[in-house]
Amino acid sequence: MSPTRRAATLVALVAVASVLLPVPLAVLAVVAVLTATLADAMSVRGRLGVDRSAPPVVSRGVTSPLTISVVGSPAGTVAVRQPVPAAMSLTPDESDGGLAASLMPTRRGRYRLEPPVLRRTGPLGLGRWDRKVEVDAIDFAVFPNLVAARRIVARVRKGRFGNAGRQARGPLGLGTEFELIREYAPDDDIRQVNWRATARAGRPMSNQYRVEQDRDVIVLLDMGRLMSAPVGDRSRLDVAVDAMTALGLVADELGDRFGVIAFDDTIQRRVAPRRNGGAAAVRACFDVQARSVDSDFSTAFNAVGGAKRALVMVLTDLLDASAAASLVAAVPTLARRHALVVASVRDPDITAITKREPAHPFAVYEASVAASVLAARDQAAAQLRATGATTVDGTPDGLSVACVEAYLSLKARARL
Structure with missing residues (x-):
């Protein structure tokens, strides 16, 4: 449990006002602020659960989604923070009410995502609790890109790497397995020309081979x-x-x-x-x-x-x-x-x-x-x-x- 900035501000104001107030009244005001802070914090001391979703396999240099949602409708406000290993970044790494973030690994390997931390602040905004959620850590792998x-x-499947792309019946190119005879194309190798078929057809024809x-x-x-x-x-x-x-x-x-x-x-x-x-x-x-x-x-x-x-x-x-x-x-x-x-x-x-x-x-x-x-x-x-x-x-x-x-x-x- 810890006081919030609001509670510290109230105590500071009471301290300043104590110059003008009678001592008993100033002490009473400080006690009132501390009591309210304690009561506010105690109202949210119960533990909460979360639902956390992250892919078991991610790629280096590629963003992947990470979501954390708080179970139930807790009193006060809840901030969620997710610690991550040094070999990756999380944007954002903290958010109120839940977390929808992008995980970006920068190194390959096996990593563990530890349980998230919840910061619960009471309805008055005076007291809060920081607690690690009791959930299992997530083990995941960072693959290459x-x-x-x-x-x-x-690109290879669509034939965009020259002649070795893949067509409907397999990758074609200057292999040794005969595929078919077709019309000559300007980018055909001269070794593909079928001279007998060219003479019969009256136009250039080429052999096509399967790689x-x-x-x-x-x-x-x-x-x-x-x-x-x-x-x-x-x-x-x-x-x-x-x-x-x-x-x-x-x-x-x-x-x-x-x-x-x-x-x-x-x-x-x-x-x-x-x-x-x-x-x-x-x-x-x-x-x-x-x-x-x-x-x-x-x-x-x-x-x-x-x-x-x-x-x-x-x-x-x-x-x-x-x-x-x-x-x-x-x-x-x-x-x-x-x-x-x-x-x-x-x-x-x-x-x-x-x-x-x-x-x-x-x-x-x-x-x-x-x-x-x-x-x-x-x-x-x-x-x-x-x-x-x-x-x-x-x-x-x-x-x-x-x-x-x-x-x-x-x-x-x-x-x-």
Whole structure:
């Protein structure tokens, strides 16, 4: 129990008035205010229940609704406050009579929403109680950005990622499974032209091929120390997990088998390639966190194994040639057997520094350092390409799209 600001104001007024009032009357006034405050607080000391609604799974960077309603019609006024973990924000976090708020997680993982706190103020506005509601805590999971990943899947389904989109009878492109003969389109590859059908029809005709399904797609998710570095409002690992999510859901949509190996100096998580493996990979890796150890790429590459050709996409950070030396040394192990893609996030802030007009001498030095960082990344990427890997990079918001485009391009060229 505690007095409100109104009660404190009344006591202060009585104290000021005591200069003019007889002492017994001033004491009586103070006692009256304190008694009224106590009675007001006691009238609302009973505990209240609440109904709280929150989704069990939310996405990082996406707002989700949280509602709290007070059960019954209590006397006085009730303010509801909901504490949240530091890795998320709640807007608003306090409201009178109930709470209808937006929950915004900023980090992936498992979290607990503790019981809300009710502040009950008596009808006179003099006394109040602050009490935690006796309800169970809510455990929930913060997944990667599923909204953005599903948006990419929708674009693939509607054929907005070039020739590898999905039509009524499956994804089409320059695969090897014959689908049908149709009229030549201006963007058709010359290899699709059916010359015999063209001669018979008297106009250009093309073969259309179905891109094969049931191919293996494996993501190697780097959890080493370099992946903890921030890029914008998230970590490099956050960006990589978002890219893995988009790639996995697109693979599910196109009927391929998807798997993931999350590693640092050892294998931490593993999902073998399977149908609908993208959804399984998200459930298995949504809460992975970077560790302060160097990544062992040889261990991860050896874990891929298998004689069946697959697309292996390594989601890592290309800091410079020396940091990527172990990756470059391990690439030939996979590049001889699989289609290997190395994807990394590009920091847009560093790129912006190199393009900014220097305003003072220090800015020239800053731009020089930024340019050397980009040159070191380019050198590391060139070494990887020389060993047989394909390299992909993108901004924090663009890496998922870049990875999906690389995957669809390899499917369209029958590289898987």
